[in-house]
Amino acid sequence: MLVSPPTLLEERFEAQRQAFALEPCPSEKIRVDRLNRLLAMIETQGAEFARRIDADFGGRSSNETRLAELFIVRSGIRHARAHLRAWMRPQRVSTSLHFRPAYNRLVRQPLGVVGVVSPWNYPLQLSLGPALAALAAGNRVLLKPSELTPNFTALLDQVVRASFSPDELSVVNGDVDVGKAFVGLPFDHLFFTGSTQVGRHVAQAAAANLAPVTLELGGKSPAILDASCPIRTAAKSIAFGKLMNAGQTCIAPDYLLVPKGRANDVAHELETAIKRLYPALIANPDYTSIISVRHRERLAEMVQEARDSGARIVTVNPSGEVFDEHTRKFPPTLVIGAAPNTRLMREEIFGPLLPIVEYDGLDHAIAMVNQRDRPLALYWFGLDAARRDRVLTETVSGGVTVNDCLWHLAQEAQPFGGVGPSGTGAYHGEWGFRTFSKEKPVFYQARLNGTALFHPPYGKTFELMLGLLKRIT
Structure with a gap:
């Protein structure tokens, strides 16, 4: 260069x-x-x-x-x-x-x-x-x-x-x-x-x-699946939002919150959606590479650490391709049950890895979002307007897309930016x-005006005018 x-x-x-x-x-x-x-x-x-x-x-x-x-x-x-x-x-x-x-x-x-x-x-x-x-x-x-x-x-x-x-x-x-x-x-x-x-x-x-x-x-932008959410429909949007640019997107969903007991079901639907989007990976021109060897190695280390901590790793590789040092592409990877202290759960991922975390009630989901730094984006999926509005009211994020991913960025009539x-x-x-x-700000004074009444020397006129202002403002 x-x-x-x-x-x-x-x-x-x-x-x-x-x-x-x-x-x-x-x-x-x-x-x-x-x-x-x-x-x-x-x-x-x-x-x-x-x-x-x-x-x-x-x-x-x-x-x-x-x-x-x-x-x-x-x-x-x-x-x-x-x-x-x-x-x-x-x-x-x-x-x-x-x-x-x-x-x-x-x-x-x-x-x-x-x-x-x-x-x-x-x-x-x-x-x-x-x-x-x-x-x-x-x-x-x-x-x-x-x-x-x-x-x-x-x-x-x-x-x-x-x-x-x-x-x-x-x-x-x-x-x-x-x-x-x-x-x-x-x-x-x-x-x-x-x-x-x-x-x-x-x-x-x-x-x-x-x-x-x-x-x-950036930061860790959450996607929340409400109990009222049609999982199959949401999985299609989340797979698209996560894997655009192989996850190297500042507003990509960084972790997925799902109701307790639903992690495996959600992972299955995500796996199905990903295979439809990308039936092959290495030779597929629609699936983007990781920007450098160093970044790819970082992603592999995050997955290995999560595996060592007891997480279940789901590698989505539809055609069974071999990912080695000759390719910078990284397969879509779902991680269920990653320990909170792992890099996967502490750092912004910036790659095609998606941790799936279960929550026990909406209060718990909101608390998990709020215990982290305020994210650049938040995604909510569901049909229950009251619970949706609670999430919108009780969390703070740069922007939100409801029942989809990423698209708030493309709204020219709306601001785009983070918080904190x-x-x-x-x-x-x-x-x-x-x-x-x-x-x-520009104030255009009129030729005829009464502001001179507030000039010194201060006396009865000043007191009268100030009292008048106090009554009318």
Whole structure:
């Protein structure tokens, strides 16, 4: 991989700062043009992006790339274009009666230079998703993709340079050291997607510059099967949600809570659903590989530890293929009865492993969710609205999909973001525009007004007016 030297990184950042100073509030026409150029990149290079990502993974489903990356970014751009004029318009804000005929407005203005650090698991969606929101808001953007996707990053750098001036949108290549230098720059906003552990370091680096940050992290997202749930139907959705990108998805269900005594039944239905989705694995282009040998070894260690602790392991391998050191693919694996202290139950899995845990009543299920860090996503399956609403009310998570998996992420009219250890801030749609804007309150005083009555020297008039205010507010 070509590595951007520190001097180039600083030069790009400074060029964007100077360009923003010359054009601190781009017109709607300019912003739409930038979005159009971004969309043209997706339309003309989409197939090549899919090929590059496939090469980085050593086997990434092109259909998953088309659905989870190209479609999501394309939808985001089109949504932003359609609503940009309304988002840019100063917002009317009510004015208290005693201040009228003065009035309030909320003005949204660009922040400046935005830094975006994106991960390897969805390299296109998680780099261009925040970037499109920042461009729509009128900012300049520096992108730092993951070093684990060098083929994708090389293409992204190439097409961005062909479509944008470096002082508009630019890609920075590099390893961990370049990443550290990147997050240490005094950005006007820093957007990071990745692990909670790294997110803490990013927040600390940004704090040195008092740079505002948005952190899209992860955690252990639960799926809860209620007693009223049709298991077979739920199993199909859970299998899809868990095995999209071979489980390397920040909002994938990380563990499954099922009513006491139902774990084996649920495992059977999941196994059946998985076999229908993936009748073969190693040679199946729909089933994605693990990003690296190191990550694959980590998954194998987690399974072995759970097995050693007494858990029952169900390996779903429909065609009986041999998984050895020559493939980075990992078979879908269900784990029943994993000990709470195992890595499988403590760490975010980020792979095609699904622990199944039994609960004894809804109170117990809610308690098990709440004893962990607040997750990025939560999934509830069932027909009982009262129990559903209890889960929604008594748990806190970044987002929820009811009776399915993953799809809350694709809603442009809803914010997407975590809470606490699973993230801070949100984006998508108008929430992305607002994240990368300064919402500046402006009070327009009327030519004829009575505020001079509150000026010193203070006396009877001041007391009279203050008493009047107290009575009417």
